[in-house]
Amino acid sequence: MPSPLRRVATPARLLVVEQFIRFGVVGLAGLVGDTAVVYGLRGPLGLYGAGLVSYFVVASGNWALNRMWTFRGHGSGPAHRQWIKFLAANMVGFVLNRGTYALLVTFMPAAAAQPVIATSAGAIAGMFVNFSLSRRMVFR
Incomplete structure (x- = not known):
């Protein structure tokens, strides 16, 4: 690795990049699950109810x-407490994610007809905040 790059690409920074990539892969799997749950529940629960239920299942x-x-070996304590901490820490991401989702299904007919548009936009809207809070508050 060239010397200038070696100074910037410290082991700690490379770890963050690796974690972010893994977080993104998990998020992509979550997006697939989110979309599937929304499509499966939109009939009985409507788009808003399906989106809410789906968020908690997928989160x-x-x-x-x-x-x-992603964060194997980081964080400690009982799993149920970490899960609650994860949900609490990601409430900002939840507002961005489901806020984007709700705005799109409300005001964009194409997103209401094809909720994958809204679930994808919501996932992107909350991703960076969720990664940062997960890394700093849940899996440290």
């Missing part, structure tokens, strides 16, 4: 995957 799955893979 729980993402916590488990992040615990086992």
